[in-house]
Amino acid sequence: MPGKHGEDAEDGVAQLCRRCRENTAVLVVRTDPLCKECFLKYVHTKTIKRLETFRVRNVPSDQQRKLLLPISFGVSSVSLLHILDHHLKTQQTKTRRTGFVIIVLFVDTSTVDGNVPRDHLLHRIQERYPTHAYHSAALEHLFSVASPDITLSNLLPNAAASADLSPAGKLTALMDSLGSATARADVIATLRTRLVVARAKALDCEGIVWGDSTTKLAEKTLAETAKGRGFALPWHVTDGDSAFDVTFNYPLRDVLKKELVTYSTLVEPPLTPLIHNPTSGATQPNMSSKNTTIDDLMKQYFESVEENFPSIVSNVVRTTAKLQIAPEAASRPRCTLCNMPVEEGRFGIHGWGGDQEDGLETLSSGSSTQFCYGCTRSLPSINVAGQ
Amino acid sequence: MPPSPCALCKINRALILRPKDHSKLCKPCFISVFETEIHHTITTNALFHRGEKIAIGASGGKDSTVLASVLKTLNERYDYGLELILLSIDEGIRGYRDDSLETVKRNAEQYEMPLTILGYAELYGWTMDQVVEQVGKKGNCTYCGVFRRQALDRGAARLGVKHVVTGHNADDVAETVLMNLLRGDLPRLSRTTSIITSTPSAVSADPDSHTNIKRSKPLKYAYEKEIVLYAHHKSLDYFSTECIYSPEAFRGSARALIKNLERVRPSAILDVVRSGEDMAKLVPGSDEGCGGTCSTSIPLAEEEEGGCGSSAGRTVGSDMASMEQQLSQNENVSEAGLEVEITSKRVDVMAQRHDRLTDAVPLPPRKKGQKVKGQGAAFTPKKATKQVMGQCKRCGYLSSQDICKACVLLEGLNKSRPKNAIELGYEEQESETPKAETTNMTNGMNKVQLGPG
Numbered sequence: 001m002p003g004k005h006g007e008d009a010e011d012g013v014a015q016l017c018r019r020c021r022e023n024t025a026v027l028v029v030r031t032d033p034l035c036k037e038c039f040l041k042y043v044h045t046k047t048i049k050r051l052e053t054f055r056v057r058n059v060p061s062d063q064q065r066k067l068l069l070p071i072s073f074g075v076s077s078v079s080l081l082h083i084l085d086h087h088l089k090t091q092q093t094k095t096r097r098t099g100f101v102i103i104v105l106f107v108d109t110s111t112v113d114g115n116v117p118r119d120h121l122l123h124r125i126q127e128r129y130p131t132h133a134y135h136s137a138a139l140e141h142l143f144s145v146a147s148p149d150i151t152l153s154n155l156l157p158n159a160a161a162s163a164d165l166s167p168a169g170k171l172t173a174l175m176d177s178l179g180s181a182t183a184r185a186d187v188i189a190t191l192r193t194r195l196v197v198a199r200a201k202a203l204d205c206e207g208i209v210w211g212d213s214t215t216k217l218a219e220k221t222l223a224e225t226a227k228g229r230g231f232a233l234p235w236h237v238t239d240g241d242s243a244f245d246v247t248f249n250y251p252l253r254d255v256l257k258k259e260l261v262t263y264s265t266l267v268e269p270p271l272t273p274l275i276h277n278p279t280s281g282a283t284q285p286n287m288s289s290k291n292t293t294i295d296d297l298m299k300q301y302f303e304s305v306e307e308n309f310p311s312i313v314s315n316v317v318r319t320t321a322k323l324q325i326a327p328e329a330a331s332r333p334r335c336t337l338c339n340m341p342v343e344e345g346r347f348g349i350h351g352w353g354g355d356q357e358d359g360l361e362t363l364s365s366g367s368s369t370q371f372c373y374g375c376t377r378s379l380p381s382i383n384v385a386g387q
Numbered sequence: 388m389p390p391s392p393c394a395l396c397k398i399n400r401a402l403i404l405r406p407k408d409h410s411k412l413c414k415p416c417f418i419s420v421f422e423t424e425i426h427h428t429i430t431t432n433a434l435f436h437r438g439e440k441i442a443i444g445a446s447g448g449k450d451s452t453v454l455a456s457v458l459k460t461l462n463e464r465y466d467y468g469l470e471l472i473l474l475s476i477d478e479g480i481r482g483y484r485d486d487s488l489e490t491v492k493r494n495a496e497q498y499e500m501p502l503t504i505l506g507y508a509e510l511y512g513w514t515m516d517q518v519v520e521q522v523g524k525k526g527n528c529t530y531c532g533v534f535r536r537q538a539l540d541r542g543a544a545r546l547g548v549k550h551v552v553t554g555h556n557a558d559d560v561a562e563t564v565l566m567n568l569l570r571g572d573l574p575r576l577s578r579t580t581s582i583i584t585s586t587p588s589a590v591s592a593d594p595d596s597h598t599n600i601k602r603s604k605p606l607k608y609a610y611e612k613e614i615v616l617y618a619h620h621k622s623l624d625y626f627s628t629e630c631i632y633s634p635e636a637f638r639g640s641a642r643a644l645i646k647n648l649e650r651v652r653p654s655a656i657l658d659v660v661r662s663g664e665d666m667a668k669l670v671p672g673s674d675e676g677c678g679g680t681c682s683t684s685i686p687l688a689e690e691e692e693g694g695c696g697s698s699a700g701r702t703v704g705s706d707m708a709s710m711e712q713q714l715s716q717n718e719n720v721s722e723a724g725l726e727v728e729i730t731s732k733r734v735d736v737m738a739q740r741h742d743r744l745t746d747a748v749p750l751p752p753r754k755k756g757q758k759v760k761g762q763g764a765a766f767t768p769k770k771a772t773k774q775v776m777g778q779c780k781r782c783g784y785l786s787s788q789d790i791c792k793a794c795v796l797l798e799g800l801n802k803s804r805p806k807n808a809i810e811l812g813y814e815e816q817e818s819e820t821p822k823a824e825t826t827n828m829t830n831g832m833n834k835v836q837l838g839p840g
Contacts, residue, residue, distance in 0.1 A: 030715055182652050222568060226648050226655050230662025234669065292651050301644060309707055311714035312569065319571035323669040346665075353432060353582065353664070354557075354608045354657050373661055377654060 027262060030310060036266050043255055043263045047083045050239070050251040051209075054099040056091055065100040067249070068200040068208045070107060071125070073117040073276035077211030078125070079260045080252055082271055084209070085129045101132070102209070105199055107192050108138045111168045112175045112184070117276035125274050135199065139188070140167040142195050151336045154369040155379070183378040185293040186227060190338045190375070197244045207247035212237075215257035215306050217250060218316040219298040226294050228349075229374035232340040234323045243330060243340055253317060256310055257303070335372035337379065342372045349376045395420065403620075406612035409653055414620055421617050425605055426461050432582050434603050435550070437468035442548040444539050445473040445494065445502070447487030450554030452494060452625035453614045454606055458552070459498050471498075472546065476538045477506040478531060479514020487626040494624060505542040507534055511793070513800055521800055530800075533792045537784055540600045548600075555604040558611040558645055561656045564663035566641035570710065577667035580660070582607050610656060612649075636707035 015025045017035035019042075025033030029042060059065055069084065071077045084102055091098045104125075110116045119136075126134050142152055144167040153170070156162040157177040162170055171191075178184050200208050212220070217237050224236050235243045242248040252260070264271040306313050332341035345351065347370045371379060391411050393401045399413030405420075412420065429435060443458065445451045455473065462469045475491045478484055488504060495502035508514045511534055513521075518530045543551050560580065567576035578584065583603045606614065618625055648655035778784065779791035786792070 030718065180652065222565065222644070225564065225568065225662040225666070226652075226659055228654075228658035228661050231665035231669075233662075233666060294648060294651055294655065297644070297647050297651060305640075309711040311711050311718060312707060314718070315571040315710075315714050316568060319568070319573060322573060322671060323666060324671050325669060352661065353428065354660055373658075373665075377652075377658060 026266075029259065040263065040266060043079075043259060044083055044086070046254045047080070047251045048087055050249070050253060051087075051099075056095050056097050056099045059097070059099055066203065066205040067100050067102050068105055068196065068203060068205040068246075069102045070105050070196045070208065070210065072211070073106075073121050073125075073274065074211070075260050075264050075271075075275055076213045076216065076252055076257065078271050078274050079264050079267075080209065080211040081125070081129060081132075082264075082267060083251075085132070088131075103133045103135065103203055103205060105196060106134075106136045107195055108136055109188060109192065111138065111140050111171055112188060121274060121276055128274065135203070137195060137199055138168075139191055139195060140171040142191055142198070143167040143170040151369065154336060178378065179380050180293075181291050182227075182293040182295075183380070185295050186374075186378045187337070189295070194339060197242075197246060200246045205246060207249055208242075209249045209251055211252060212250050213252045213255055213257045213260055214314050214317050215302050217253055217320075218305075218313045219295070219302045221316055221320045222301070223295050223298040224374070226298070227374045228377055229338075229340075229372070231343065231346065232338070232372070232374075233320060234325045235340060237317070238321050238323075241330075254314070256306055256313065258306055258310075333370065335375050336369045337371055337375040340372055342370075347372060347376075349373055403616065406610050406616070406649075407653060407657070418617065418620060421609070421613055422457055422460060422464075425457050425609060426465060428582075428608055429461070429467075429605055432603075434552075434583065434605060435467055435469055438470075439468075439550055440470040440472065440546075440548045442472050442474040442539075442543045442546060442551045443500075444551055444553045445475050445491045446554070447475070447490035447494070447626040448554070449614055449618050449623075449625045449627060450556055450606060450611075452490070452623050453618050454552065454554045455494060455498055455500065456621065456623055457617075458605070459500070471500050472548065473498075473500050473502040474539060474542045474546065474548075474551065475502065475504045476535055476542065477504055477508075478535065479507050479516055481516055490624060490626040497624065503542060503546055505538055505545075507538065510534070510538055510541060511797060513797070518800065521803065530796055533796055537782075537791075537793050540784075543600050550601045550603070552603050552605055554606055556606045556609050556611050556614055557656050557660055558642075560604070560607055560663065561659035562638065562641045562645050564659050564666075565644055566637050569641060570637055570706075573670045576663065577670040580663035580667050608657065608660065636705060637710075640707070 015033040017023045017025045017038050018032040019034060019038040023035035023037065026036050027034060027039060029039060034042065054065060054067070069077070069081060071081060081102075081104065088098045088100075088102070106122055108116065122134065122136060153163075155174055156170060157173065162173050165173060174187070175184055178187060196208060220237055221233065224230070224233055229236070232243070235248075237250070239249055239253070240247055255263075264275060302313060329341050329343075332343060333347075334340065335342055335347070349355065390400045393399045393413035393416050394410045395412055395416040399415070401411035401413055403412045403414060403417045404410075405412055405417065435441065441458070443451060443455050445455060455471070458469070458471055461467065462471060473491060473495050475488060477488060491502060491504070494500075506514070515527065515531055519527050522530070539551050539553075543549070563579045564576060567573070567579065583601060585601045617623075645656060645659070648659070652658075777786060777789075779786040779794055780789050781794045782791060784791045784793065788795075790798075
């Protein structure tokens with residue numbers, strides 16, 4: 001559970017809020033007992049502080065800055081929408097202008113994932129926050145004729161035979177070719193990011209505001225490391241220029257997942273009806289390792305670390321933010337799947353110190369389809385075909 | 388189900404499910420592929436040169452026993468022209484080291500390699516048992532790791548050997564990568580992913596000095612499970628007990644993660660190692676940290692690199708809890724805006740209270756304020772975090788400080804040795820609060836800092 005509740009404090013006597021020193025504390029955040037009002041303010045402040053570059057005074061008077069907010073209907077992205085909605089309203093009231101507008105995008109992955117929220121949540125959220133633009137896009141859209149991503153078609157196990165498939169058919173064929181739950185989850189997440197980026201560009205957004213909490217960013221750091229994507233880590237977790245010509249922003253990077261869970265229940269009315277709860281057990285240890293993914297493992301791990309060592313979770317995220325990508329990196333050749341720039345000679349899983357076979361490293365170079373180390377691990381069939 | 392044939396020779400029956408990639412192999416093919424891979428690691432990284440004298444850091448455990456056996460085999464098979472000797476460190480842990488040293492003695496005979504045993508007692512005047520009696524079981528790995536690192540180098544220098552190989556395997560390296568991410572220690576992450584480290588020769592004109600020793604890990608890409616399988620199928624004589632003093636929270640936590648990852652995706656251990664090598668290149672200011680992928684620069688050795696292989700912990704007792712406490716205090720301070728940047732050199736000790744998260748010894752001044760920035764981290768300019776290596780003023784060992792870690796730890800130990808008999812509540816206090824021993828060492832450190840520096 002989020003924080004400790006005030007009544008549970010050692011002596012059983014209700015404590016005063018450490019900030020306002022007037023109200024009774026309802027929970028302990030990090031080390032401070034806080035009342036409800038101060039806690040809500042705390043979450044808002046932490047979030048808005050990350051968006052200082054989007055202040056009203058930074059906006060040229062003749063145009064509107066647009067940010068894309070991808071929503072998954074998880075606690076974090078719904079909370080972010082709530083916070084930004086509130087923030088924009090406040091700006092509007094105070095200055096009659098806003099620093100930016102948000103466009104909400106829901107990526108529908110139902111073709112390949114049976115456990116996704118249904119349309120009614122999108123309707124509900126639109127009713128509650130009506131001032132923003134809402135879009136929905138199916139994941140298979142990446143394979144549709146309207147957005148012909150030629151390189152993605154190369155991912156299909158048998159490109160010639162699958163040429164006639166519907167976009168959904170192509171996506172399903174790709175998923176079926178993957179050997180493990182980890183690979184499937186990894187490829188879905190990668191495609192989702194690509195779709196969000198493509199939509200952001202199509203909608204003329206200068207950046208994307210992701211809903212990742214501190215905890216989620218720490219999970220990602222270790223999960224991407226474990227998936228062999230250390231080379232691209234800064235592009236996955238840091239604010240600012242992404243590898244894709246739109247900025248990535250993580251305004252919730254200083255707020256823990258458990259704090260957002262509490263936040264979503266304390267807001268009035270609560271955000272709970274807007275949040276999709278995946279069929280229970282997603283965060284329970286699912287130790288049949290066949291269905292466990294690396295992402296699941298890291299999620300479980302950081303949920304437990306967050307409980308007793310919240311500052312260690314934040315420290316992981318702060319530390320990762322210090323990694324630096326070489327300035328010339330963006331011009332490097334790209335991975336066909338994740339589209340990340342890859343250093344010369346570092347494509348594929350062969351040809352490095354840990355590769356124990358000789359003579360395989362030269363095979364894939366020069367081809368139009370090339371995969372980074374992490375993606376090669378997830379795409380074993382293509383790996384075999386490449387040899 | 389018909390028995391499946393070996394995936395490599397296609398003739399023999401497959402009896403081994405290879406941990407690294409789950410391929411099915413027969414016993415001779417497994418042995419040969421394991422050895423060939425290590426040969427490959429040695430040749431592609433140019434670890435050795437003909438005529439080189441190599442000391443194998445031998446503990447009697449599986450890793451170093453397999454390392455000795457494989458190196459002997461490969462040296463003969465491929466004619467490396469190496470002179471191999473065994474070097475053992477006796478930490479003085481009764482019931483653990485006594486037996487494993489007997490194993491090393493047998494190995495020396497089996498492999499016909501000369502053996503040298505060097506004791507902590509001889510080098511430092513303290514056995515680990517005595518250290519534990521003094522400081523308690525929390526934090527003892529710090530002492531052991533710091534002492535061992537120097538001990539191997541000193542032993543090598545004494546034998547006129549310039550190159551020490553250790554049995555660190557892929558699991559150890561992967562574990563260290565995750566652990567340093569969890570501890571937020573990028574410089575160390577970048578150094579420990581390298582297959583070769585070296586203590587710089589520039590700081591010493593004396594060619595026999597123990598500050599000029601090369602270190603390498605030929606088993607860096609070998610899975611622990613395969614090492615065990617190899618030892619089993621070759622019927623190697625090794626001692627299979629973990630150190631009786633258990634690892635600390637960060638390392639234990641990272642180790643559990645690695646084991647789970649391996650279960651979910653067998654390649655994950657190798658993938659973490661690969662990520663670590665790639666991330667080393669992204670660490671600001673790390674011209675040294677090429678992750679072993681470039682041959683021109685060899686990273687500096689870690690002053691106190693853990694040497695236990697399987698259970699090297701080098702942090703203060705209940706390290707996660709104390710780091711958490713420290714970090715959360717820093718957060719409060721930076722949020723309340725109470726932080727004042729102090730630039731005078733004399734107050735380093737004060738500024739370092741922020742850094743004393745993992746090591747109770749002075750850290751280089753360049754770290755000052757780094758972890759304190761807290762919330763503003765993303766907006767502060769990224770600083771290069773390069774260590775300047777010099778020599779310890781007392782023992783001459785490689786150190787980024789005036790006084791090396793071993794000497795600082797020893798001073799703490801020696802100072803309290805006579806007092807211990809009369810100060811009653813001392814030990815009790817230590818075991819209760821992990822901070823206690825930090826305080827103790829801080830006192831020692833204050834003296835050191837305020838003296839000549």
